[in-house]
Amino acid sequence: MWKSNNIETNAIHGGKPSQGEHGPLSTPIYQTSTFVFDDVQQGADRFAGDTHGHIYSRLGNPTVDELEARMAILEETEAAAAFGSGMGAVSAAVFGLLKAGDHLITSHRLYGCTFALFSHQLPALGIEVSFVDLADEQKLRAAIQPNTKVIYGETPINPCLTVIDLDVIGAIGRERGITTIIDNTFLSPILQRPATHGIDLVLHSATKYLNGHGDVVAGILCGSRELVDQIKMTTRKDMGAVISPNDAWLIIRGLKTLHLRVQRHCENAQRVAEYLQGHSAIAKIYYPGLPDHPGYRLLGSQMQGAGGVMAFELQCSFEQAVAFINQLQLCKRAVSLGDAETLIQHPASMTHSTYEPEELAAAGISRTLIRLAVGLENAEDILADLDQALATIA
Numbered sequence: 001m002w003k004s005n006n007i008e009t010n011a012i013h014g015g016k017p018s019q020g021e022h023g024p025l026s027t028p029i030y031q032t033s034t035f036v037f038d039d040v041q042q043g044a045d046r047f048a049g050d051t052h053g054h055i056y057s058r059l060g061n062p063t064v065d066e067l068e069a070r071m072a073i074l075e076e077t078e079a080a081a082a083f084g085s086g087m088g089a090v091s092a093a094v095f096g097l098l099k100a101g102d103h104l105i106t107s108h109r110l111y112g113c114t115f116a117l118f119s120h121q122l123p124a125l126g127i128e129v130s131f132v133d134l135a136d137e138q139k140l141r142a143a144i145q146p147n148t149k150v151i152y153g154e155t156p157i158n159p160c161l162t163v164i165d166l167d168v169i170g171a172i173g174r175e176r177g178i179t180t181i182i183d184n185t186f187l188s189p190i191l192q193r194p195a196t197h198g199i200d201l202v203l204h205s206a207t208k209y210l211n212g213h214g215d216v217v218a219g220i221l222c223g224s225r226e227l228v229d230q231i232k233m234t235t236r237k238d239m240g241a242v243i244s245p246n247d248a249w250l251i252i253r254g255l256k257t258l259h260l261r262v263q264r265h266c267e268n269a270q271r272v273a274e275y276l277q278g279h280s281a282i283a284k285i286y287y288p289g290l291p292d293h294p295g296y297r298l299l300g301s302q303m304q305g306a307g308g309v310m311a312f313e314l315q316c317s318f319e320q321a322v323a324f325i326n327q328l329q330l331c332k333r334a335v336s337l338g339d340a341e342t343l344i345q346h347p348a349s350m351t352h353s354t355y356e357p358e359e360l361a362a363a364g365i366s367r368t369l370i371r372l373a374v375g376l377e378n379a380e381d382i383l384a385d386l387d388q389a390l391a392t393i394a
């Protein structure tokens, strides 16, 4: 299998199997649920793992295989597993690695459904969960218990863009024999590759930048062959959050332009962040591309760019913040990120609506906090739309 030293080239060619009979440029979509065996022995050998070959698409499919091979190359890991959603990847990872009596360390600052899974579903099954500030090494070390099996984080973190130091998390994991998982959705492998900082499993909601066109829900997990195979053959196989071959194909297509799209998302977001920072209606802005953001120090080392997502608080009442969002015309009121369209949402009533008021406070989410996922439009048009809507609350 061909591999370059350049991520842009690997995003286009990486993981492609040899040409096959017809030599298609575009990967074929193997739209099949099952695979035919020549005879009983061949079926038995495949089930026993004695020979390679597909069995049934919940266990593996050639189109999905290509997506997984390409993602492993991009994230610089040995292997990858694709899922039917980002949450499918999160739950397959934690249910595959944890059992009753084990302990997970994470942060209050998480994507809302990941937080719901960790704060409600895991404890109900006897798995202990501690929420600590993962950006604080001392607090993280103090939270480790003899039964700690997993440290799970996002960086930059939903929705205030807090950045955690991956070298610190990776080093603690290795030193203490704890599996580390990082959700890399916000930056994509173009801007950040957690495995190169010693992280064991890298997770994506592939719904976002990887696909990039707002038409697929999917997830990816990248890591060592051993960990990925373990998850594929237990929780992915038995809980069944598999991706369809058609959706895998759409993500393979999305990956071909990932580097161009991410570059433009970053350029547009930087323009928007600088504009908002200078606007009198803005009380606070969170974007790691601005020098006064604490995550800025890791730009150029851990992160090769600040990404396309930012959050800000308006200097106004809750009702005025809602009126501002409703006034926007180009920017679409929608959750998600990483799409061509600029998307705006209100975390307290949308992505983080499962949080109790004290949990919102712990995660730094006020009622006037707004999240903006800057798209690929001409930056002038995005600025003009924000400007006209801000004028209504001035």
Ligand code: PLP
Pocket: 085, 086, 087, 088, 111, 113, 114, 154, 158, 183, 185, 186, 204, 205, 206, 207, 217, 218, 219, 336
């Ligand atoms: N992780 C992050 C950072 C997210 O933003 C999301 C969804 O918004 C998820 C995971 C869950 O992904 P999905 O919606 O594809 O299940």
